[in-house]
Amino acid sequence: MLTLRLAWRSFLRHRRRSIITTLALALGLAMMLVVVGIANGAHARMVELGVRMGAGHVVIEGRGYREERDLDRVVEGPAEILAAARRLSQVRHALPRVTASGLLTAGDASVAVGLTGVDPAIEPAASEVASKARRVAGDYLRTRAQLEYANQPADIYIGSQLAENLDLGLGDRVVLTASPRGGGKPASAAFLVRGVFRTGMAELDGFSVQIPLDEAQALLGLGGAVTEIALMLDSPDQVDAVVTAMKAGLRGRGELEVLPWQEALRELYETIVLDDAGTYLMMVVVFVIVGIGIFNTVLMSVIERTRELGVMMAIGTSARRLFAAVMTEAAVLAVIGCIAGLAVGLSIHSYVATTGLDVQEMFGNKLAVAGVVLEGRMYSRLATGAIVEWTAVIAGIVLLSALYPAFRVTKLEPIEAMRHV
Amino acid sequence: MKAVFSACALALVAALASPPAGADELGDLVNKADMVYRGKSAASVFDMTIKTRTGERVYKVIVWSENGENDRVLIKLLGPALWRGFGTLKLGNSLKLYDPKSNHVTVVSHSMLGDSWMGSHFSNDDLVKETRLDRDYKIKGVSAAKRDSGLGFEATFHTLELTPTPRAPVVWGRIVYELWEHEGAAVPVKVTYYRRAGDQKPTRTITFAQVRKFDGRFVPASLQVSVTDKPGEFTRIDYEKLKFDVRIEPEKFTEQALRH
């Protein structure tokens, strides 16, 4: 591998220049890895929050329910759908839910609220609102079987702002009134406040309550039906696969539709797409600048060796070998630069991926973007495939930039070249 | 000897077997008091005085009601001129409000139940609710004493404490019901509503006064609702005429009747 050894020596001969060039390369690659990683991390956090506070990665509901919110478009017989969903390996949680609007009365004050009937056993692990992290008082809902007395009012879980506005404490009695399916008179049921949550989002903290699923079904006269089934997956990347699988499984049930979060949380999705576009644009700029720099350097290094190259041609080295030699030099640059870039970039990435960044410090308090309040910690996320891709791209750019200078070499006239100063 | 013995035994068994004094009776009592203005059907004319921070208003009101599995109530405002023609129709649990000036009927949705009725201290919910005190509350007698009713006879004045049965859809943690009974009739005196059983301050109080005979029954001619958080404000109803168990034509409880 004479070519390689020559290339390496050439690299060493102009150590300073080579180092600076590889440094530029490394910096460009490292920066891209870090920035994209953090952007992905931020987006992932936003999606996670949005999904966990809302309808999950994938939601199954009655067709047209989203617009009409009409209790006739419900999901009948959810048990088999839940079973089918849970059989999929990507599905971490399948949650049956009943959502409706109602009136919460405490003493002589009342507030219009959105109520959600949930399965108390699985909800805390899956959703943000029910999670322990968001609980500021009390405990989570219990099923009827878990209540102290068989005949006491069911539990209700309310937002902190609601608790404050209605002066509610743990154990207080409230009445929830709602319009059941099929119209007719509003139905009421009593509940005791079991716990209080705080998410930081005014619509949830002030106007949202959770009750056990069967209580909601009874109140709204739904029988065994639910208004939606939310699926929480292991990772957002699996959404498409799960949507396809569920659609196939539900083929016989045209009254239902399967929606990925990108449709359920449309605004959030669009914000992410735009943000990504901006990041990629920035990356293009970096690549262009690096490419130009490499071009310059290689070109200069070729020009200043014109005499030498002329001599080599004169003694019989083929143009092709010279071409290969220049390209190999560029390749060495690329390899070293990429290794350095990966080293720096990936180590920063892995630090942020494990320790994470506090969103609040970076973006300020309680910013809501596309309906999701940003907070907590976010972790850098890079797909291995993506890393390989971009490294290849930057290496490719290096080689591309070296193409013209290398080509120029082949066009040298040995005699003239040797006369070059 | 044996006869005395068995007689005592029988008496003992009889005494033990009879239900504790008043559980059902108390329920009956409270129900009767609560239904003091109602019968199988009823029609009444009364004045409603509403005093708020901004002023005082008096409506003259006529009410037709029919009780059964489905309550039906028609309320019309007779005066003053500014309010004449306003109507409220309750059919079962649906409530409709009529405004004569715009000739518009509003159906009260469940989100409006908390709103006050015609600016009074009653809410739409109060009108629509079908709470049965004896069914939704556990009733305990606190005191019972015979006293002069002020009407020329002595009546037994009861103070009862009501706490909600476990799953009753009611918001009050405790109600203190004061009433008197006499010869089968029960008349409310004062009802105090507490949000939580342990609260010292009530949220709402209804006081009854001026008991008279209306259509052969003893009825408080005046009742007043006040809210603890709004001192100085009240809504008072003074009955002029009250008739029980009368025949009311079914057309009375239609939207047409509401509009006229």
Add this chain to the structure above:
Amino acid sequence: MAGMTRLAWRNLGRNRRRSVITGLALAIGVSLSVASFGLIDGTSASLLRSLTRYDLGHVQVHTRRYQATRKPEELISGYARAAAALRAVEGVIGASGRVYGYALTSRGQRSAGLEIVGVDPRLEPTVTELQRRIVRGRYLEPDPTPWPQGRSLSAEERARDEALTRAVEAGALAELDALEPLGPAEGGAPAARPARPASASELAATRELAEIQAPAPRRPPRVILGAVAARILRVGVGDVVHVSARSLDGSMRDADVEIIGLFETGTAQIDRRMLLHLADLQHLGGLGDRVHEIAAVIDDPDRAPEIAATIASRLGAPELLVRPWNQIRPDIQQVVDSSRASTMVMIVIIFFVSALGVINTMLMSVFERTREFGVLKAIGMARRRIFGLIVAEAAVLVVVSALLGTGLGLCVDLYMVHHGIDLSSVTGGLSVGGVGLQPVLHGAITLEGLLLPTIILSIICVAASTYPAVRAARLRPAIGMRET
């Protein structure tokens, strides 16, 4: 100095290709930075505009209790005087009062609870630009609905009212008297006498007395409706809807209103509103001359806090709270600040990469001219001057490239300002903190955005050039000259 510059320029020209290529990289970096600033500043400006010019204004005045409790009875009295005082403050372009309420709005079977806002159509356009977002129909009319003021009844009228009421009452009592008791169904027995119908004169008298106290408007009040509200109610321009609002004394006031226009701002909360004339809503709600809020718009949004303080002292009313927009919505202020900050971070990193290119170029240039430097030093040129020459070369290169890049970036900015980047195929509209952004992003040209990239790049690159410059200066003459 001038001589140094000319020398630097000539030296750069000696290897034109290299200088041009390096300059190109720098120019691209700068032009994209300028364009990025333009886009970010433009988006922030749009966001701010959406926030302040469709709704908030730059400064708002409320009673302290209203800010804490949002109770409808917390009102600012003497609105006219206060608004005039506000307008007199230097820097204030316009001030307008608002009244807020909540009404159950219905048409046919559909009903919805909407926020209703009373605005002064003559003054409001100086504060918000809602009138520019009318998508159908037209904006509110400057004059309030001709609505006669009610008055309380005179003694004579009151007597008549009482007499009328007594008559109606008598009729009602008689009706009750005529009621038959319930009993076993007497087949065919007549039901109670039908209700005594109100006589025509009674109806007329009632109407007259009611009209005196609460006259109906001469025509239905005209309102404009947000697009979201219109969608929920399925109504359009020309439709009449029924509005039922709670007035201050607790009673419900009903009215039929006519929709004369629809607006759409992109912010859901605003698009769910119904707007009508301030005087109309004051009339409906029994508020007299009072308002809930006075909003003001100023010429320079950055001066909002300062002007808010001036207004507060000018009004001299301790029960009133005067706040600039960034106190009302600090989260939006955060967004603006952090977008700028993160763009800066990106740009600095990009420029570092560029600087490395400059170092390389200068190094190569120095290397080529080692002999020359050797000679120069031998004949006595101070090290410092050689240092200065290299730095000058770098500076000239950077500045010229940066200026070119700025020019290019400016062109992109201008395009973005006038055409904007149309994202409506990708998104229907974004929202940040609940404030809607139109899907067409426009740029904004600021002095900072134009100059900052050049300044930063220059600083970075000139600093970077000190390395090759030092090397050139340090060269020992003999060694230098030995190079062939």
